[in-house]
Amino acid sequence: MEVRGLGEDLDELLRMVRRQGTPAEVLGWLGRRIGADAAWIGRTGAVEAATAGFPRKLAGALRDQVERLAGGRLAAATTQVGELEVHLEAFGAREPRPVLVTAGASALSREATALASQAGGLLDLLGRASEADHSARGYDKKARQLRFAVLTALLAGDVTMARRMTTGGVPPLLNAERVRVYVLHCPPADRDVLTRTYLDASGYHGAGLMVHCPAFKEHLICPVAEDAELGGRFHGEVLRRLVRENPAYALGVSGPHPLAATGEAYGEAVHALAVARNSPERLAAYRGRPSLVHLLPRRPALAWARAFLAPLHTVPKPTVDITRLAVTFPRSAVARLLHISRTTVVAHCRRAEEALGVDLGEVRTRATLDLALSLTALPSDLAETGWPVAPPLGELLRIAPATTWAETFLRPLRDTRHPSLHLTVEAWIDANTDAQRAAAHLGLSRNTVRAHLRAAERLLNRDLLSTGSGVHDLVHALLVTAAHRAHPAAESEHRARWSPADVAS
Numbered sequence: 001m002e003v004r005g006l007g008e009d010l011d012e013l014l015r016m017v018r019r020q021g022t023p024a025e026v027l028g029w030l031g032r033r034i035g036a037d038a039a040w041i042g043r044t045g046a047v048e049a050a051t052a053g054f055p056r057k058l059a060g061a062l063r064d065q066v067e068r069l070a071g072g073r074l075a076a077a078t079t080q081v082g083e084l085e086v087h088l089e090a091f092g093a094r095e096p097r098p099v100l101v102t103a104g105a106s107a108l109s110r111e112a113t114a115l116a117s118q119a120g121g122l123l124d125l126l127g128r129a130s131e132a133d134h135s136a137r138g139y140d141k142k143a144r145q146l147r148f149a150v151l152t153a154l155l156a157g158d159v160t161m162a163r164r165m166t167t168g169g170v171p172p173l174l175n176a177e178r179v180r181v182y183v184l185h186c187p188p189a190d191r192d193v194l195t196r197t198y199l200d201a202s203g204y205h206g207a208g209l210m211v212h213c214p215a216f217k218e219h220l221i222c223p224v225a226e227d228a229e230l231g232g233r234f235h236g237e238v239l240r241r242l243v244r245e246n247p248a249y250a251l252g253v254s255g256p257h258p259l260a261a262t263g264e265a266y267g268e269a270v271h272a273l274a275v276a277r278n279s280p281e282r283l284a285a286y287r288g289r290p291s292l293v294h295l296l297p298r299r300p301a302l303a304w305a306r307a308f309l310a311p312l313h314t315v316p317k318p319t320v321d322i323t324r325l326a327v328t329f330p331r332s333a334v335a336r337l338l339h340i341s342r343t344t345v346v347a348h349c350r351r352a353e354e355a356l357g358v359d360l361g362e363v364r365t366r367a368t369l370d371l372a373l374s375l376t377a378l379p380s381d382l383a384e385t386g387w388p389v390a391p392p393l394g395e396l397l398r399i400a401p402a403t404t405w406a407e408t409f410l411r412p413l414r415d416t417r418h419p420s421l422h423l424t425v426e427a428w429i430d431a432n433t434d435a436q437r438a439a440a441h442l443g444l445s446r447n448t449v450r451a452h453l454r455a456a457e458r459l460l461n462r463d464l465l466s467t468g469s470g471v472h473d474l475v476h477a478l479l480v481t482a483a484h485r486a487h488p489a490a491e492s493e494h495r496a497r498w499s500p501a502d503v504a505s
Helices: 006-018 023-034 057-063 063-069 110-155 157-163 186-195 233-244 259-277 298-314 317-326 332-339 342-356 363-377 400-414 419-430 435-442 446-460 469-486 488-497
Strands: 037-041 047-050 076-081 086-089 101-102 178-185 219-225 249-252 281-287
Touching: 006 110, 023 037, 023 047, 023 076, 023 110, 037 057, 037 110, 037 363, 047 298, 057 101, 063 076, 063 086, 063 101, 063 110, 076 249, 086 110, 101 110, 110 157, 110 219, 110 259, 178 233, 178 259, 178 446, 186 219, 219 259, 219 488, 233 249, 233 281, 259 281, 259 469, 298 317, 298 363, 298 435, 317 332, 332 342, 363 419, 400 419, 400 446, 400 469, 419 435, 419 446, 435 446, 446 469
Parallel strands: 249 281
Antiparallel strands: 037 047, 037 101, 076 086, 086 101, 178 219, 178 249
């Protein structure tokens, strides 16, 4: 069958390619133009696309010729199989090469052969473009995994491990002395756009990182070097500008911390984000107070924590690690974070519950466990120094620094401008953080309770509705003030028993 003018046919073929026509569509068009069936045999030797009438058994009969063409021993060949006139041509320089096969009742004309050759060349280019795109996506995926691994090491305080992961291309962030963490709340689909937009040639983000939070799909975690010479301020300004320009965005910003304390900075940024999401500016910096963990008398507190956690020595380490996360994050979020099933997370938590003899479904229990885990995680030169008898937690919480911390922490809720907030958060904790039960107890609607909690987040500078760490601070503050009211004169007794050297600075 004669084809039209070759130039006209090529123009039509190029228009099809620009419309992102598939190989099957290109072959279908070619078959109609040259009056023959066609097949595209890929680098693996399999037929990847063919016209509807192409005899599949023909590929098997042509195996030897295809192998010679794919291996570079021939550029093109013509043969006859039964009543079919077959033309084969290989494309590209990299072996094994793909092969275009045409089969018809008569041999192709010179014009038809030229058109088939042009179509095959375009199919080869499309294939290479697809391979390049696939490779680029694979690189992007691996780079994102590496960035997440680096962030994970930093959150665990292991800067050396983070540097080892990046041998040969250490990002500027890992040379920083101090770091500030930004947590950006944005639509999940925007995270990919942002990480690609600000990516540098090495696969990082200049003096910072932009990492998808696996636990919360709306969060982008951005540790940024605070050192001026590394250019971290630019990244901070970029994130602030994004919030100003996008009403759906919010940003929580930590204080500056040593690089090894990135985990603490992340916790601050999460709390600040809760405030930001409840403020008109949609941006907030952390203004929190020292943690209760740092105010308790170190040696007796460590003795209590070790005694409380002693039963966990009988369970596997993964159980302890997973439980540590599960007391702060929802179990579904922990499952996403660790790429395991929620059922597996539940099983590990149940094992820890059985060892400790507690119910982790109770918020006060989770807060107590979190306090114990946080105390044992503190770096201390007193690690080998024991304490004669582990005191009860109630005694630890009645010392003056703890009561001062708790009163200061809760003061914004007791302000006369917010008389109902303190009652709401107390009822919410008493209801095991069940807003519906708290609403029933208070005679309010569930929406009103949640509105009060959002207001409390802003005043306390703590996240109460996403993670557990802010809730645990609230539990401890309420417990401390309750203990102080019950035993108002107990502080002097404990101060006499515990010297200033026993209190963490």
